Amino acid sequence: GQGQQGGPVAEDFVDITTVEPNVPAPEEGENASTGSFTTECGTNEEGHFNSDNVIAAPGVSNGAHHVHD
Structure with missing residues (x-):
């Protein structure tokens, strides 16, 4: 598919402060x-500008895909 035309709109979102947690702990x-x-x-x-992301992608070279100055 080509994805949604025009991107998300306000109706696609919910105020997270109004949502009650309802997922039981495993x-x-x-x-x-x-x-x-x-x-x-x-x-x-x-x-040092390290593009590896040892938290989200351990062992993956260039796992962050970008660096921040």
């Missing part, structure tokens, strides 16, 4: 991950 299986992690992204003090 059951914890035997090998479930129940923790969390953080990563220190830094402030680019050394001028």
